[in-house]
Amino acid sequence: MSKSFAVLPCNGLDKGAGCIAREIALNLVENSESDMICPVLYRVADARYTKIAQGKPLLVIDGCQTRCASKLASEKGLKVTTKLTVTEEAKNRGLELGDSLRLGEKELKLAEMVADKLLREKEMETAQGSEALSTSETVYPETYDYEVYKKDKFIFRVPKEGFLFNENDSWVYIAGNKARIGVTDYVQQSLSDIMFFTPPVVGNEVEQFGELGEIESGKAVFEVVSPVSGKITAVNEELSAAPELINQNPYEKGWIAEIKLSDWESDKELLLEFEGYFTILKRKVDEFHV
Structure with missing residues (x-):
């Protein structure tokens, strides 16, 4: 039906x-x-x-x-x-x-x-x-170690271990051939109060740097750019009813989707580890008004 x-x-x-x-x-x-x-x-x-x-x-x-x-x-x-x-x-x-x-x-x-x-x-x-x-099959960390960057009243956290990033402010956490994906603190601080989440379709294939749903606030619509390629196996259903979870913590309860990896060896060459992304985040925060 x-x-x-x-x-x-x-x-x-x-x-x-x-x-x-x-x-x-x-x-x-x-x-x-x-x-x-x-x-x-x-x-x-x-x-x-x-x-x-x-x-x-x-x-x-x-x-x-x-x-x-x-x-x-x-x-x-x-x-x-x-x-x-x-x-x-x-x-x-x-x-x-x-x-x-x-x-x-x-x-x-x-x-x-x-x-x-x-x-x-x-x-x-x-x-x-x-x-x-x-259900989520991804083995996820129980504790998180964040590095923090502050600008005026805004606080930007970035996980120090286990996460990789693209320059589009999306993160990925790898567990075997599965990946969990979300956006960083820079995104949720820039958007302010998030009102809507449009999820990707489970079962669809996504390319690296392809669209993986949309997040919308009163300020703007943000297209989530996937850091990896593969088949979408799960989305965070809680975000449909409570998109503000992304504001509360985009790395934990505010994750976006999970993917079965299809080309990890190639994809990882275009991703950043903590040090590389943290440098980019600080530059973005300093150059643009959040």
Whole structure:
């Protein structure tokens, strides 16, 4: 059975991307047991739509980078399970959207493809990753030894042993042929209060320096850059309900995903040990206002 959502689409019906967002939502409602939340009525029928939003995994569909649907979810204090942006989905498929509010064949096909992809991904998670999502096989350290760098009121920690890093402020901890991945203190301090986490799909392959989910705050959206390549075997399910765990400690309860390594000998040549990354972190902190 297809996974169902509570769908909160963009309300920008005076824009083409907003119309496509609504069409994606309609596809999901028609082809699964999903429920749609009207973003306009939500402001006057709070109790009804909050119940829907809390009863199923919440999917937020933004039309463009204005992210009006995401902002509404944040205002209502909702926990977002999955997010997408229509303009980004079109760009990823090499499609150029028109300005017309009447959806043509191209726009209707995009809506159908996106909805179908969402439902297939959820089915894949259930079939391939249900056990992996709830259990972690990675042997993880019981204690952590951090080096600390301070700048004004901000504190930046970096684990001194067992972790490797890329220059994109992601870390990896290796245990046999498995790896646990997350972001560093520099990321969570730069973003400030993290509101949303969009996880990668369990079962998918990721290349070194490929995207491994997104973290979003009121300041910015941060794309997690994977330090290694391999097959995603688990994601930190707690982050969907409590993305603030990344703020609290991105190395421990705030980890992002686990991967079965596919090219470790090659990948490690492009990673930094503690000394190399700590030097880069200090330079970034000193040069940029966090």
